[in-house]
Amino acid sequence: MKWVDTEKWNEIFISISKHKLRTALTALGVFWGIFMLVILLGAGQGLQNGIAQQFRSDAINSLWIYGGSTSLEFNGLPKNRRIIFNNDDYLEISNRFPEVPYLAGRVYLSNNLILKYKDKSLGYSVRAIHPDMRHIENINITKGRFINEKDQRDIRKVAVIGEIVRQDVFGGENPIGKEIMLGSTAYYVIGVSFDAESDRAQREILIPISVGQVVYQGNENISNLGLVTGDMNEGEVQALEEGIIDILAANHQFNPADERAIRVNNRYEDYKNVQNLFFGIKAFLWFVGVGSILAGIVGVSNIMLIIVKDRTKEIGVRKALGATPQSIISMVLSEAIFITFMAGYMGFFFGVVVLYLISGVDSDFFRNPEIHLGVGFAAVLILVIAGTLAGLIPARQAAKINPIEAMRS
Amino acid sequence: MIKLRDIHKAYKTEFTSLQVLKGIDLDIQEGEFASIMGSSGSGKSTLLNILGILDEYDSGEYHLAGQLMKDLSEKQAAYYRNQFIGFVFQSFNLLNFKTAVENVSLPLYYRKVDRKLRHEKAMHYLEMVGLKDWAGHLPTQLSGGQQQRVAIARSMVTEPKVLLADEPTGALDTKTSHEVMGLFQKINEQGKTVLIVTHEQDIAKVTERIIEIQDGVILTPQQV
Ligand SMILES: Nc1ncnc2c1ncn2[C@@H]1O[C@H](COP(=O)(O)OP(=O)(O)OP(=O)(O)O)[C@@H](O)[C@H]1O
Ligand SMILES: [Mg+2]
Numbered sequence: 343m344k345w346v347d348t349e350k351w352n353e354i355f356i357s358i359s360k361h362k363l364r365t366a367l368t369a370l371g372v373f374w375g376i377f378m379l380v381i382l383l384g385a386g387q388g389l390q391n392g393i394a395q396q397f398r399s400d401a402i403n404s405l406w407i408y409g410g411s412t413s414l415e416f417n418g419l420p421k422n423r424r425i426i427f428n429n430d431d432y433l434e435i436s437n438r439f440p441e442v443p444y445l446a447g448r449v450y451l452s453n454n455l456i457l458k459y460k461d462k463s464l465g466y467s468v469r470a471i472h473p474d475m476r477h478i479e480n481i482n483i484t485k486g487r488f489i490n491e492k493d494q495r496d497i498r499k500v501a502v503i504g505e506i507v508r509q510d511v512f513g514g515e516n517p518i519g520k521e522i523m524l525g526s527t528a529y530y531v532i533g534v535s536f537d538a539e540s541d542r543a544q545r546e547i548l549i550p551i552s553v554g555q556v557v558y559q560g561n562e563n564i565s566n567l568g569l570v571t572g573d574m575n576e577g578e579v580q581a582l583e584e585g586i587i588d589i590l591a592a593n594h595q596f597n598p599a600d601e602r603a604i605r606v607n608n609r610y611e612d613y614k615n616v617q618n619l620f621f622g623i624k625a626f627l628w629f630v631g632v633g634s635i636l637a638g639i640v641g642v643s644n645i646m647l648i649i650v651k652d653r654t655k656e657i658g659v660r661k662a663l664g665a666t667p668q669s670i671i672s673m674v675l676s677e678a679i680f681i682t683f684m685a686g687y688m689g690f691f692f693g694v695v696v697l698y699l700i701s702g703v704d705s706d707f708f709r710n711p712e713i714h715l716g717v718g719f720a721a722v723l724i725l726v727i728a729g730t731l732a733g734l735i736p737a738r739q740a741a742k743i744n745p746i747e748a749m750r751s
Numbered sequence: 752m753i754k755l756r757d758i759h760k761a762y763k764t765e766f767t768s769l770q771v772l773k774g775i776d777l778d779i780q781e782g783e784f785a786s787i788m789g790s791s792g793s794g795k796s797t798l799l800n801i802l803g804i805l806d807e808y809d810s811g812e813y814h815l816a817g818q819l820m821k822d823l824s825e826k827q828a829a830y831y832r833n834q835f836i837g838f839v840f841q842s843f844n845l846l847n848f849k850t851a852v853e854n855v856s857l858p859l860y861y862r863k864v865d866r867k868l869r870h871e872k873a874m875h876y877l878e879m880v881g882l883k884d885w886a887g888h889l890p891t892q893l894s895g896g897q898q899q900r901v902a903i904a905r906s907m908v909t910e911p912k913v914l915l916a917d918e919p920t921g922a923l924d925t926k927t928s929h930e931v932m933g934l935f936q937k938i939n940e941q942g943k944t945v946l947i948v949t950h951e952q953d954i955a956k957v958t959e960r961i962i963e964i965q966d967g968v969i970l971t972p973q974q975v
Pocket of ligand 1: 795
């Protein structure tokens with residue numbers, strides 16, 4: 343056996359070029375199947391990307407804890423005491439629950455601070471936070487870096503500014519490493535954050551929580567605490583919530599059952615809903631994909647059956663002239679595989695081109711339609727294999743029947 | 752060249768069995784030019800298909816060029832068809848999407864002859880049947896007589912030991928029929944064994960020997 347039987351392929355190309363309609367119909371069926379599959383899967387991915395963007399902040403399973411006022415007396419203490427968290431609470435929670443991937447506190451400075459840079463002087467709100475806040479709020483850094491543990495520990499006066507702050511204050515200038523004044527304290531700009539969803543976040547300045555506490559508050563208070571529950575399940579999140587309440591209740595002397603003492607905002611429900619939505623979209627995409635492939639297989643099998651039927655007389659003649667059944671099966675299948683593969687490849691190619699063209703569309707619920715190369719090639723391969731198997735059975739039958747019978751048809 | 756002994760053949764369906772050949776004994780020498788005659792349904796085509804290894808027989812023995820043709824695998828059958836036999840059909844059986852010369856060279860493809868030599872040989876035999884100038888035409892562009900001549904060229908191209916023709920003139924008019932028979936005669940004169948099935952007396956008369964078949968057996972010359 344030669345690797346490429348040129349005589350055979352020459353015979354096949356003659357057959358293909360002389361049967362333009364048959365070739366075109368086969369090719370069109372496969373082309374359309376793959377083309378539609380690529381478009382559907384790509385568009386579905388675009389839909390998923392768009393929705394993922396919409397629900398970006400909800401896609402994090404976060405838990406927020408705010409201090410309130412007691413509504414029950416406890417251990418001889420009166421009601422209406424204000425509960426304010428501090429660094430001890432933060433440390434205790436952090437130590438007690440190492441399985442929590444990200445934990446951060448936040449301090450709001452009560453008034454806007456005046457930012458001074460060169461001749462500019464503008465008022466912005468400033469928040470002091472732990473480094474982990476980046477992962478809890480899903481903050482996107484477009485330039486420079488975010489606040490890190492070292493900044494926090496060393497009480498370094500560094501600031502991450504929002505995109506709008508950058509535009510207002512620096513314009514075209516590179517802000518990284520520049521010194522700015524916030525109130526009467528000097529800071530170095532280390533990064534720029536960008537949040538497509540929230541204008542407010544883009545008008546904000548972030549500084550290390552240690553700096554906020556030392557420079558502006560003179561105490562160790564924390565306004566609220568946020569954390570990410572990672573891949574904990576519903577029960578584990580519930581247990582974590584109760585554990586944290588117990589710690590805070592012990593530290594601040596309130597009744598754990600007192601619902602007013604602190605407020606817990608558990609985003610697990612939102613998170614679960616978004617996860618379910620994604621799962622639904624994924625399932626739909628798979629359904630569509632598997633459906634298109636099945637339709638493609640049925641279509642290709644049908645075409646193969648018709649082709650082999652169409653060629654029965656030819657097969658009889660070839661056999662009468664001395665063709666072996668094997669050579670006939672090989673000829674029919676090679677031709678079919680060649681056409682299917684070429685058409686599948688073209689369908690894939692044009693599908694990707696169309697996806698590329700519509701990728702310019704960037705609406706709220708649709709962005710970056712794309713298809714995994716692997717998925718596309720797998721689809722082409724499945725169709726080729728299915729087509730081959732579908733052709734193999736009738737081709738073998740046709741090659742087996744008596745040449746006289748075959749020629750009569 | 753051909754030796755048949757007590758050949759039996761029945762067409763069996765699920766419920767019925769039709770005994771067509773009931774003990775055929777026949778010898779044909781190398782270089783003979785013979786015709787098989789008989790009424791419709793007497794089993795002429797059945798016999799010829801067995802001789803051409805296009806069909807199997809139930810019992811008896813068939814020797815072709817000294818070799819027993821029995822219980823052949825598909826591959827062996829294909830090999831013998833290609834090596835020993837040239838077959839001409841009533842309905843020509845040319846491939847319509849191939850030109851005359853491509854049709855003629857097809858048996859050589861299955862003999863793994865290279866393309867250039869295939870073409871040369873095919874042109875040679877097209878010239879022999881007088882259709883050299885029609886080599887590039889498709890069968891649909893040719894008359895019935897021309898198509899049958901292409902089919903004859905195709906059957907000759909492998910230089911077979913035996914040429915078998917099942918009513919080769921059945922679809923042709925009288926004049927064309929005689930032209931085609933002239934061609935067979937010419938082939939026979941080159942030393943080939945030629946066997947033709949026909950039910951036309953004046954076609955059979957062209958051959959040197961007439962074999963009569965009736966009710967599935969060969970009539971002895973006395974009975975004719
Ligand atoms: N494939 C088949 N299945 C069943 N019966 C068949 C088959 N082929 C032929 N026969 C029957 O066998 C008998 C002989 O057929 P055959 O074709 O050999 O006759 P023939 O002598 O060639 O007739 P004709 O002159 O009409 O061509 C007929 O009765 C025919 O109906
Ligand atoms: Mg007949």
